[in-house]
Amino acid sequence: MEKFIVEGGCPLEGEVTISGAKNAAVAIIPATILSQDVCVIENIPNISDVTVLFQILKGLGVKIRIIDRNTVEFDATQIKEPVVPYELARYMRASYYLLGTLLTRCGRASVAMPGGCDFGVRPIDQHMKGFEALGATVTIEPGGMINARADMLLGAHIYFDMVSVGATINVMLAAVKAKGVTILENCAKEPHIVDLANFLNSMGADIRGAGTDVIKIHGVDILHGTSYSIIPDQIEAGTYMVAAAATGGDVLIKNVIPKHLEAITEKLEKAGAQVTEFDDSIRVSRTGPLKRVNLKTMPHPGFPTDMQPQMTAMLALAEGTSIITEGVWDHRFRYVEELRRMGALIQVDGKVAVVEGAPRLSGAPVRAVDLRGGAAMLIAAMTADGITEIEDIEYIERGYEDIVEKLRGLGAHIQKRVVPDGAAFREAL
Ligand code: EPU
Numbered sequence: 001m002e003k004f005i006v007e008g009g010c011p012l013e014g015e016v017t018i019s020g021a022k023n024a025a026v027a028i029i030p031a032t033i034l035s036q037d038v039c040v041i042e043n044i045p046n047i048s049d050v051t052v053l054f055q056i057l058k059g060l061g062v063k064i065r066i067i068d069r070n071t072v073e074f075d076a077t078q079i080k081e082p083v084v085p086y087e088l089a090r091y092m093r094a095s096y097y098l099l100g101t102l103l104t105r106c107g108r109a110s111v112a113m114p115g116g117c118d119f120g121v122r123p124i125d126q127h128m129k130g131f132e133a134l135g136a137t138v139t140i141e142p143g144g145m146i147n148a149r150a151d152m153l154l155g156a157h158i159y160f161d162m163v164s165v166g167a168t169i170n171v172m173l174a175a176v177k178a179k180g181v182t183i184l185e186n187c188a189k190e191p192h193i194v195d196l197a198n199f200l201n202s203m204g205a206d207i208r209g210a211g212t213d214v215i216k217i218h219g220v221d222i223l224h225g226t227s228y229s230i231i232p233d234q235i236e237a238g239t240y241m242v243a244a245a246a247t248g249g250d251v252l253i254k255n256v257i258p259k260h261l262e263a264i265t266e267k268l269e270k271a272g273a274q275v276t277e278f279d280d281s282i283r284v285s286r287t288g289p290l291k292r293v294n295l296k297t298m299p300h301p302g303f304p305t306d307m308q309p310q311m312t313a314m315l316a317l318a319e320g321t322s323i324i325t326e327g328v329w330d331h332r333f334r335y336v337e338e339l340r341r342m343g344a345l346i347q348v349d350g351k352v353a354v355v356e357g358a359p360r361l362s363g364a365p366v367r368a369v370d371l372r373g374g375a376a377m378l379i380a381a382m383t384a385d386g387i388t389e390i391e392d393i394e395y396i397e398r399g400y401e402d403i404v405e406k407l408r409g410l411g412a413h414i415q416k417r418v419v420p421d422g423a424a425f426r427e428a429l
Contacts, residue, residue, distance in 0.1 A: 001391065001418070001419050001420070002393055002394070002416055002417065002418050002419070003389050003390060003391050003393060003416070003417050003419050004378065004381075004389070004390040004393050004396075004404070004414055004415070004416055004417075005387060005388075005389055005390075005414070005415045005416075005417050006363075006378065006381035006382060006387065006388045006389075006390065006412070006413065006414045007363075007386070007387050007413035007414075008361075008363060008381055008382050008383055008384035008385060008386065008387075008388065008413075009383075009384070009385060010247065010382065010411055010412060010413055011247045011248045011249035011250070011411070012240075012243055012244050012247045012249035012250075012251050012382070012407070012410040012411060012412060013249050013250050013251065013410060013411050014251060014252070014409060014410045014411060015251070015252045015253075015254055015409075016240050016251060016252075016253055016254065016406050016409060016410055017254045017255050017406075018232045018233055018236050018237045018240070018253060018254065018255045018256050019043070019045040019046070019047075019070070019232070019233055019236060019255075019401040019402075020042075020043035020044055020045045020070065020229075020230035020231070020232065020233060021045070021191070021192055021195065021230055021231050021232060021233040021234060021235075021236075022045055022047060022049060022050075022233055022235070022236075022399045023094075023165070023190070023192040023233075023235075024191070024192035024195040024196065024230050024231055024233075025041075025044050025045055025049075025050055025053075025230050026049055026050070026053060026092070026093075026094035026097065027094065027097055027169045027173075027192060027195075027196045028041060028195070028196055028199045028228070028230060029041065029044070029050065029053045029054075029057065029074070030053065030056075030057070030094070030097040030098050030100075030101045030173070031097070031101055031173060031196065031199060031200060032057075032062070032074035032076055033057065033060065033062060033074075033076040033079060033101050033102070033105050034101055034104055034105060034173070034176065034177070034200070034203065034223045035076065035203055035223040035224055035225050035226070036076065036077050037077075037224050037225025038073055038074065038075045038225045039073070039074045039076075039203070039225050039226050039227070039228070040067065040071065040072070040073045040074075040225075040226075040227040040228075041071070041072055041074065041227075041228055041229075041230065042070060042071045042227070042228070042229040042230065043070055043071075043229045043230040043231075043232075044070050044071070044072055044230060045070070045230075045233065045236075045401045046069055046070060046401045046402070047397065047398060047399055047400065047401050048091075048394065048397050048398050049091075049092050049094065049398045049399060052088060052091045052092050052095075053092070053094070053095075054072075055088055056084055056088045056089070056095060056098065057074065057076075059080075059084070059085075059088065060076075060079055060080055060081075060082065060084075060098075060102075061076075061078045061079050061080035062074055062075065062076045062079070063075040063076075063077075076105075079102075079105060079106060082098075082102040082105070082106040082108055082109045082110065083109075083110045083111075084098050084102075084109075084110070084111040084112060085112055086112035086113075086143075086144065086145075088112075089111055089112035089113065089114050090112065090113075090114070092114065092398070093114045093122070093166070094114070094166075095111060095112070095114045096111060096114045096124060096127065096146075096166065096170060097166075097169060097170055097173060098111050099111045099127065099131070099146060099148055099170060099174075100127075100131070100169070100170040100171065100172070100173030100174040101173050102148075103131065103136055103148050103149075103150060103153070103174050104153065104173060104174055104176060104177050104178075107149065107150055107151065108147070108148065108149040108150075109146075109147070109148045109149075110145050110146070110147045110148075111145070111146050112144055112145055112146070113140075113144040113145075113146060124146075124166070124167070125161075126160050126161060126162065126164045126166075126167035126171075127164075127166060127167045127170045127171065128146075129158070129160075129161075129167075130158050130160075130167060130170065130171030130174065130175075130184075131148050131150075131170075131171065131174055133156040133157075133158045134150065134153045134154060134155070134156050134158075134171070134174055134175055134178050134182065135150050135151075135152060135153055135154045135156075135178075136148045136149060136150035136153065136174070137149050137150070152179060153174060153175070153177070153178035153179065153219075154178055154179050154180055155175065155178050155179060155180030155181045155182040155217070155219055156175075156178075156182055156183075157182075157183045157185075158171060158182070158183070158184050158185065159185045159186055160184070160185065160186040160187065161186075162186070163186060163187070163188050163299040164188060165188040165190050165192070165193065165299075167188075168184065168187045168188040168193055168215070169188075169192075169193060169196055171184060172184065172193075172196065172197065172200070172207065172210075172215060172217065173196075175217045175219065176200055176205045176207065176217060176219065176220070176223070177219050177220060177221065177223065178217070178219040179219050180218075180219055181216065181217065181218055181219070182216070182217040182219065183214065183215070183216050183217075184214065184215040184216075184217070185213060185214050186213060187209075187210075187212070187213055187214065187215050188299055188300065189211050189212060189213070189299065189300045189301065190299070190300040191211075191231060191234055191257070191260045191300070192231070193210050193211065194210045194211040195230065195231045196210070197210030197211075197215070198210075198228075199226070199228045200223070202226040202227075202228050203223040203224055203225070203226045204220055204222060204223050204224050205217070205220055205223060206218035206219075206220055231257060231260075232255045232256050232257060232260075234256075234257070234260040234261065234304070235304065235306045235307060235372070235399075236399075236400060236401075237253055237256040237260075237261055237282070238261060238264040238304070238306075238307045238310070239307070239310050239372075239375050239379075239400070240253050240284075240406075240410075241253060241261065241264055241265075241268060241273075241275070241282065241284045242264070242268065242307070242310040242311060242313075242314050242379060243310075243378070243379050243382060243407075243410075244273075244284040244285065244286070244410075245268050245271060245272075245273035245284055245285075245286045245290075245314060246290075246313065246314035246317065246379050246382070246383050247379075247382050247383055248286050248287065249284075249285065249286070249410070249411075250283070250284075250285035251283070251284055251285070251410055252281055252282075252283045253281060253282050253283070253284065254280070254281040255280060255281070256280060256281060256282050257280070258277040258278070258279075258280075258282050261282060262301070263301060263302060263303045263304065264303070264304070264307055265277070265282070267293050267295055267303065267311065268284060270291065270293045271290055271291050271292075271293045271314065271315070271318060272286055272288050272289060272290050272291045272318075273285065273286040274286065274287075289318075289319055290314065290315070290317055290318040290319065290357070291318055291319055291320065292315065292318045292319060292320030292321055292322045292357065293311075293315060293318070293322050294322055294323045294324070294325075295308075295311060295322075295323075295324055295325070296324075296325040296326075296327050297325070297326050297327045297328050298327045298328070299328065302327070305326065305327070305328040305329060305332060306372050307372070308324060308326060308332060308372070309332070309335050309372045309373045309375065309376035310372065310375050310376050310379055311324070312324050312335075312336070312339070312346065312353060312355055312376060313339060313344075313376040313377070313379040313380040313383075314379060314383075315355045315357065316339055316344035316345070316346060316355055316357065316358060316361060316380065317357055317358060317359075317360070317361065317383055318355075318357040319357050320357055321354060321355065321356045321357070322354075322355040322357070323352065323353075323354055323355075324352070324353040324355060325351060325352050325353075326351045326352075326353075327351070330351065333348045333351075333353050334369045334370070334373060335368075335369045335370070335372075335373030335374075335376050335377065336348050336353060337369075338366040338367060338369065338373070338377055339361075339366075339376065339377070339380055341364040341365070341366050342361040342362055342363070342364045342366065342380050342381075342384055342388065343358055343360065343361045343362045343364075343384075344358060344361060344380070345357075345358050360384070360385055361380055361383055361384040361385070362384055362385050362386055363381065363384045363385060363386030363387040363388040363389075364384075364388060365388075365389045365391070366381075366388060366389070366390055366391070367390065367391040367392040368390055368391070368392045368393055368395040368396050369392070369395070370395050371395050371396060371398050371399045372399075373395070374390065374392070374393065374395045374396035375396060375400065377390050378390065378396065378403070378407070378414075382407075382412055382414075393416070404416050
């Protein structure tokens with residue numbers, strides 16, 4: 001078992017460079033199989049979710065050549081049986097993008113129900129509705145295998161019942177070569193949706209409107225190979241912004257798209273931080289007290305749900321009471337229990353957390369309950385008095401490249417330590 005050991009009380013200072021966007025990478029990598037040519041993708045984040053995807057693609061027969069740490073060549077000339085087994089799909093949510101891509105590439109796909117962070121029920125009815133509208137038959141086996149099949153995919157007019165990042169992406173992937181025109185309405189508008197559309201268009205697709213509510217796709221016969229660089233990670237950037245503000249530091253965050261960070265910038269300024277935008281970097285500092293802020297998470301361009309835990313950790317130290325409303329997921333406050341161990345004064349009632357600012361947090365043994373909940377624990381730990389030990393850090397490593405090195409570069413006192421788990425410890429005795 002591995003843990004992060006963090007000694008708090010050190011303001012973050014210096015520069016940090018943001019990696020490629022996880023949620024764009026996990027859509028673009030499966031999309032490389034839509035072409036029988038070679039695709040070279042740059043700025044791929046070196047994180048465990050990506051490693052799992054590489055294993056899934058290798059199992060499908062894709063040849064993967066690592067050109068350098070963040071640049072990878074995908075050769076999907078040959079695809080084997082279009083099946084993604086549970087052993088691999090269970091590690092990540094985005095494995096379900098193989099349903100859309102394999103359906104387009106092979107006319108059929110069998111993908112085990114995906115895993116990912118636990119925020120309560122995570123239905124995929126909108127993905128299935130979209131595939132069916134395009135002419136596919138979709139069934140779910142009792143063991144959780146999702147089977148999709150279509151002799152021919154035909155363009156259709158699809159209105160999503162709710163705004164879903166995953167459904168917008170998956171149906172776009174299935175429609176890109178469907179015969180005729182597909183119109184998707186009530187689409188998600190996150191930056192990674194635009195990035196995927198740009199990637200597909202660079203392969204010869206005809207997709208317009210990504211980043212708005214309505215996406216129009218003219219199906220094309222062939223997609224060719226391409227070279228493409230993934231956008232910077234909005235949420236990784238936001239996490240370092242909040243960490244800088246929470247610790248009372250001064251950090252220049254490089255390789256960002258400031259436009260993607262506006263909702264976060266606005267809340268940080270209200271909380272008393274100074275934020276200065278440059279062309280492709282952003283500087284966050286704080287000298288005065290942290291102030292209370294209310295926020296509600298919403299689909300883009302609203303405040304991102306994937307930044308909610310980090311903001312809550314910071315506001316646990318603000319003067320006054322902040323109200324945090326989760327507008328996307330039913331259960332995204334599981335990490336609050338861990339923050340309470342550190343002295344945070346937070347009450348949760350359903351999708352609302354009432355955060356009463358405490359004068360200080362104290363180091364404690366805690367765990368990462370999911371990826372962003374884990375990031376919240378790191379932020380809390382860096383502001384706390386004393387030492388915090390964070391368990392279950394594999395959640396954090398799913399989505400943050402080189403987090404220990406990056407935080408150390410900013411002056412944080414953090415170490416990753418291997419500790420014997422219960423069984424190994426007993427054996428050692
Ligand atoms: N929903 C349905 N039916 C569907 C699909 C979604 O009811 O068919 C509901 C969900 O239950 C949820 C809401 O719609 O209440 C939004 O879900 P969405 O489909 O947008 O989420 P997702 O695609 O599963 C992605 C990110 C998440 C991020 C959400 C929201 C990836 C791989 N994951 O999930 O990222 O929280 O969008 O922005 O892109 C993370 O990076 O930590 C993370 C969890």
